[in-house]
Amino acid sequence: MKVAIIGAGNMGGAIARGLAQGHYVRVQDITVTNPSMPKLEKLKVEFPAIQVSTDNHEAADADVVIVAVKPWKVEEVLKPLRLRQPQVLVSVAAGMTFEDLAHFVDPEMPMFRIIPNTAISLRASMTLIACRNASEQQTLTMLDLFNEMGLAMLIEEKQLAAATSLTSCGIAYVLKYVQAAMQAGVEAGIRPKDAMKMVAQTVEGAARLLLENEDTHPALEIEKVTTPGGITIKGVNSLEHDGFTSAVIKAIKASI
Numbered sequence: 001m002k003v004a005i006i007g008a009g010n011m012g013g014a015i016a017r018g019l020a021q022g023h024y025v026r027v028q029d030i031t032v033t034n035p036s037m038p039k040l041e042k043l044k045v046e047f048p049a050i051q052v053s054t055d056n057h058e059a060a061d062a063d064v065v066i067v068a069v070k071p072w073k074v075e076e077v078l079k080p081l082r083l084r085q086p087q088v089l090v091s092v093a094a095g096m097t098f099e100d101l102a103h104f105v106d107p108e109m110p111m112f113r114i115i116p117n118t119a120i121s122l123r124a125s126m127t128l129i130a131c132r133n134a135s136e137q138q139t140l141t142m143l144d145l146f147n148e149m150g151l152a153m154l155i156e157e158k159q160l161a162a163a164t165s166l167t168s169c170g171i172a173y174v175l176k177y178v179q180a181a182m183q184a185g186v187e188a189g190i191r192p193k194d195a196m197k198m199v200a201q202t203v204e205g206a207a208r209l210l211l212e213n214e215d216t217h218p219a220l221e222i223e224k225v226t227t228p229g230g231i232t233i234k235g236v237n238s239l240e241h242d243g244f245t246s247a248v249i250k251a252i253k254a255s256i
């Protein structure tokens, strides 16, 4: 399977690295393009067998074409490539619908919309996948590819905007919590680097408690920490008095 990745930025570069370390595509079958060479040269140093090019046309002669440029560049990038079935189009562009994409390529071709988050650079992404005109086999392949870079979930396109807010924007909200907790720790005399490790490991632990037990729920895990009359419930209630739940809901809705 030959894969072209158009755009070697945060997303394109991370997907290229993830694919190159995965089991499904041979490194020499991956071509990455960008208008200038520095990001491509860096990739080439890391994966000498990877193909790089500044020519999108040359690269687009592939089975799967992943477009990873900013949304406002998608039209000018895709139109001249005249992609058509049996090629598969994969778009990472947030907010660009299948209907939008169908104006720039063969509208009947198999298409996927993929929304990773920045943890894809560590192969720890929550990646959302929606499909149109794709066979079951193509969809399973896409899930396999992105499950190697974290956790991938197939959803309907109409859920993509809300799910993007939870996951792709959501990583920023989680980091805002980490930053805020660090500020409190520093005020209490903890060194910033130590505070960062303490909070980051705590967030990872919280995530694993939920991900590694299908039968749990945040409320159950919170109950295990909150000793009656203890100190945690004081903090939890303080968060509620200050509108934490409401602030998070408003933030998620603002990004949809």
Ligand SMILES: NC(=O)C1=CN([C@@H]2O[C@H](COP(=O)(O)OP(=O)(O)OC[C@H]3O[C@@H](n4cnc5c(N)ncnc54)[C@H](O)[C@@H]3O)[C@@H](O)[C@H]2O)C=CC1
Binding pocket: 006, 007, 008, 009, 010, 011, 012, 033, 034, 035, 036, 039, 056, 068, 069, 070, 071, 073, 077, 092, 093, 094, 095, 115, 116, 117, 118, 168
């Ligand atoms: N950054 C994020 O957390 C997420 C980004 N996305 C989407 O991913 C897409 C890319 O975003 P980033 O990687 O963050 O942007 P970026 O700016 O880091 O990367 C875009 C890359 O495309 C290159 N490029 C520009 N014109 C080109 C052309 N004509 N041909 C080939 N390459 C070209 C740029 O030089 C740059 O290296 C966007 O559409 C964004 O909506 C989706 C989910 C998360």
Ligand SMILES: O=C(O)[C@@H]1CCC=N1
Binding pocket: 094, 164, 168, 169
């Ligand atoms: O903020 C944005 O628009 C992009 C899309 C999802 C995450 N980052």
